[in-house]
Amino acid sequence: MASIAGTKAEDAKISWTSYFSGGAIGPFIGLIALCTFLAFTSDTFLTLRNFLNVMDQITVIGVMAIGMTLVILLGGIDLSVGSVLALSGMVLGYLGNYLGWPFGLGIVAALVVSALCGVVSGLMITKLNMPAFIATLAMMSIARGIASIITDGQQIVGFPDWFSSLAIIRHFGLLSATVAAMVVLTIVFFVFLKYRPAGRALYAIGGNPEVARLAGIHVERATLLVYTVCALLAGLAGVILSARLDSAQPSSGIGYELDTIAAVVIGGASLSGGVGGIGGTVVGVLIIGFLRNGLNLLHVSPFVQQVIIGVVIALAVAADTLRARHR
Amino acid sequence: MASIAGTKAEDAKISWTSYFSGGAIGPFIGLIALCTFLAFTSDTFLTLRNFLNVMDQITVIGVMAIGMTLVILLGGIDLSVGSVLALSGMVLGYLGNYLGWPFGLGIVAALVVSALCGVVSGLMITKLNMPAFIATLAMMSIARGIASIITDGQQIVGFPDWFSSLAIIRHFGLLSATVAAMVVLTIVFFVFLKYRPAGRALYAIGGNPEVARLAGIHVERATLLVYTVCALLAGLAGVILSARLDSAQPSSGIGYELDTIAAVVIGGASLSGGVGGIGGTVVGVLIIGFLRNGLNLLHVSPFVQQVIIGVVIALAVAADTLRARHR
């Protein structure tokens, strides 16, 4: 037998990092390099307060990116997350502030409506065999339209104190409830994808849906479920954003789908499916989060920021390739 | 051997439509249905003048969609087209209005700069093996940043008369120079993809790059070229938009990448590559163009428009699946 072996030691060295980053070692190195750089150039970057701020800032994208990871693993894409986020916030605000529903019930309703969007996208994809890109593009337009129709484009301001404090009060001086929710969800889905057969089934479907089907996996059901979960998480992100802004507006979340997909792909996932993971996504989300935060701290002018963000994203991902080639 | 006969007549019937729409018969039917509906509900829709207006309105997306078709055929994606469009316009305006270059030279320079963006994206994809999504996302951010830096975010207004008249004067009462350019480009690339071996090679690469390579096709070179052409066409779209608006601004073209990709995919192209064509793309561009125009003619409120656009896009594409299933 030829040498597939002989790298045991190196394997072990790599594995602890790759364990969490889900194989996205290049981006992981990029993240470390970025943080090191920022720590040396900005005196506020490496403070607990700034770190907590960044955690706050990434919560919305972080929660959405979890769902998007599942979708992309499956070989799909979901362009509707930004619109579903807006719809969720508007439903919540409308039920709570216009119709006077108990706010907790409003949250549940907002999540249900969001999940329904996912169900519709999922059905278009599985039953009508539509490309995910088109199905979710249609849903993107529809959900945004409905979100705007609810109050004829007006925003809704002023939610109960307990609700907006979810995003503001940092318990034990550390985690706000929303950040805690993101952390918990991240861990739950990390474990799910890594240790549960149903999680691994997503990798199989993304790798080759026919093979997965032949192995007895219910591909359609899983697909439907994943789009539902993704939309549900987008809805949750909408609730979190509403708490954070203490308001809901139909125009929120525009362009978030690209940010979210970017975070997942920077984290090493492949848009053709079957490759990626929550670990990598976390790295991707953190790269985007720290990058934006750091550039603000460094007083980089907004236009130059755009250029730098582009370059850094390219570098972070290219690092992976260069490393792979070097081996 | 199994009998494959009995479908000759039907085949022939389908083929003349599928010949031009590139197999996107569902969307083609959708387009016809849409036009019929609009013709009956709006008394201005079916006028020559309105038709010419729509042609004007789709020119920019139409030109970009040609390049995007090539990219998508190859199995790639280009998110940077909107930004490259803006950059092209700003380079043109800056050289012409600020530095006083001859305007013709400015156009050439704008196109060269745009093509360079494509070269850079293409090199990231072929040489650094980066996913097209990330490479062009990075380019999207970089090009937009540079476009804004040129004049510190200011727009540039007022170009030579001959230039803006390119988009205004309708020769023989029909085609303006810009619309004519779009039509010519469409025909050229239609012929290229259909009747030139180099065009067919793109289908092979998109279908299976390894098979294409073994067949002697220079996959890397073709990829680089296609991204360059796509960016070049986006730059041309930027020049056209500048002529049309008689101004250039760094914020133009935001979100056009999704519109363009949507047009191509609605036209039956597959994001996994190897399937699609200019005919289908034309159908996709027309669906989007007529839909927006028609809804405006019908004075539909903007929020309801969004919902309708989503539904119609879904229906147009679903028609294809349902038809396929029916057979």
Next chain:
Amino acid sequence: MAEQPNHSDVVLSVRGLGKKYGPITVLTDVGFDVRRGEVLALLGENGAGKSTVSAIIAGLVRPTAGTMTWMGKPHAPLSPADALSAGVGLIHQEMRLLPDLSIAENVFVGRLPTRQGRIDRASINRRAEEQLRRLGLDVAPTTLVRDLKVAAQQQVEIAKALTLNARLLIFDEPTAALGGEETDLLFRRIEQLKAEGVSFIYISHRLDEIARIADRIAVLRDGQLVATHETAQIPVKVLVEEMVGRPLDRMFPTLDEAPGEVLLEVENISSPDGTFKDVSFSVRQGEVLGIAGIVGAGRTELVRAIAGADPISSGVVKIQGKPIGLHHPSDALDEGIVLVPEDRKGQGLILPQTIAENIAQTNYEQIAPSGWINPRNVNHFARSAISRFGIKGQAEQRVSQLSGGNQQKVVIAKCISRNPRVVILDEPTRGIDVGARAAIYDVVADLARRGMAVIVVSSDLDEVLGLAHRVMVLSRGINRGILERRDANRLAVMELATT
């Protein structure tokens, strides 16, 4: 035909099975039984409908007519999951594995065992490794499938099926990519499972295997059952006649004994990663050179390098004495070297395209000499290739709809229609039926007769021996010797191949 409806041992009975794809009829009125602990061989030409029958039984495809009974109960699986839970497993002929997952995960895909709520990785790794070792593959179970060659992947597929604990296993050409040794190991496993009462439906185009492993035989032709035999000891000649519908006089063509000038010279080439080292040989015009060796010997790498598909680290390749640069497959093609790759789905075909498009892709110099394509010429060219190679399909049909063997024929057709000078065929008859195989051998002989240099790589020793003027034996990447036709026999080759 001999049917025993109430035979006590019958586990699966199939009655009146029919399948149509739109206007295309693929199966008509197929009926047979499978008994406990037996191997039923399902034979037939390419496109006869064997894979379709298997897919129906395994729940992948739904029939348009007919009924099935499994263990005495009606069997109408709506999905593979239904069939699996009933105890019916399938190794699909064409199915690929999941390249980005480990071997172990591939083996246990869809049924990963858990312990304390977590996937029991230790157990799947152990069981996968154990199973693979019994099949003769010694690689770490955590290796990604992406890094395996075709043969090893096939073994993983087999391991997957064998760990299913199914009561009926359908093997659709499991040995097409395997060498002799691996086949022996597989057969040993099948015998063991038979003894445990597991039944098999076994599909293969290697008729010599049938006599060894099968208990009974059913033959399909054009989607209809034409014969069932209660024993596997049927003369090959008879089986072939039943499959093809006419007698087949001979397998191998007679070769011209007078090769011409030396055309291709390979001098001391090595691969960068050492899969082959310092290999030299030459091929004359009109000569067929066979390359034999056990699986993993490096034959595929070697011929890919000669075709410019992979880089070489040292050595030269010459055509008519002139060294050629090989940086890209196009360099080789320009010199008239074509390669028929071993992996038809990964390297040979663009599945969503039609037969015509696939064939045209490599032949535009001929189809469109002016640089402008006339679609009519494309179809015309394809039609002549279709009839020349006996492909069952229409020019406008997508290759993904073809049966495996017919896909292989399309690959050969598209490569050889170029009129090359050097033709390299890597496992050219994998998955090809006997009749078509003889036709391909005729094509090979014809190529040689027309003055081309032909290289045939095959794991089927009879093929190499029957077809080649000389046989080069490769083992662990090293040329162990080149045997003249008169010296080449099984023993001599195997001796060199295992050094």
Next chain:
Amino acid sequence: KDAKKIGLAVANLQADFFNQIKQSVEAYGKTKDLEIITVDAKGDAATQVSQIQDLLAQNIDALIYIPAGATAASVPVKAAKADGVPVVNVDRNAEGAPGDTFIATNSVASAKELCTYIAKQADGKGKMLIIHGQKGTTPEVDRTKGCSEALKDYPDIKVVGELWSDGWHQDEGFKLTQDLLQTNPDVNIIWGQADALALGAAQAVKVAHPDHPIMVAGFDGDTAALVALKDGVFDVTVTQQTQKMGRMAVDSAIALVKGEKVPAEQLETATLTTKDNVAKFIEQHP
């Protein structure tokens, strides 16, 4: 206490109006020896909250806040107040949590003045098209309100068509106008609720070659638009005093840091601008 470091959170630098204010704040801040840290939310409220957190993390002395999104979010103001940082709101103010001072153009009054001028120019009769901004946003609502108040006095001016843009962009102005002209070729007034929309509308009119003159009006007084106005591309706009607002914002911030009292609202009117008085605005933007 003297102000040294001031944070400037801009809604969207892609819009000329905001960019003008930004440039004014930066230029004027320089003359006062202030460090101005600018961030651009690109129109997204959530991004802006993040950016303001980043600003506060750097211990700014005062915040100049131009809210992004449909209407002003209150959270940034609350966060700044929690850190004891005074806030100067520009252009928009949040209902629940106003800044220490609010500097803006009186949109309703300005729109009213503009539409009154238009109506007079048209001799109090005719057909009018309105290209609205993004539906539901504060400027769109206020400008629409001001204009309709003016038009109440001119019953013979009919608004025969109106459509809404998604992002106040020029190309939207073009398309929407083109489509509206299609069904109403006989209009004589078009009002774009921002100069970009008006410029797009003017271009659409040019393409349509109408057989009668059509008056095109805008709003904002963008630098580039003023040049276009001079060249006769369109007819009238109201110029917001961006430079002055920028200077006022800086002065207010300095005063607030010192602990001086600043009025809660400082509303400026926009100046009606036509070909006749545009020259001085081009030379020196107000």
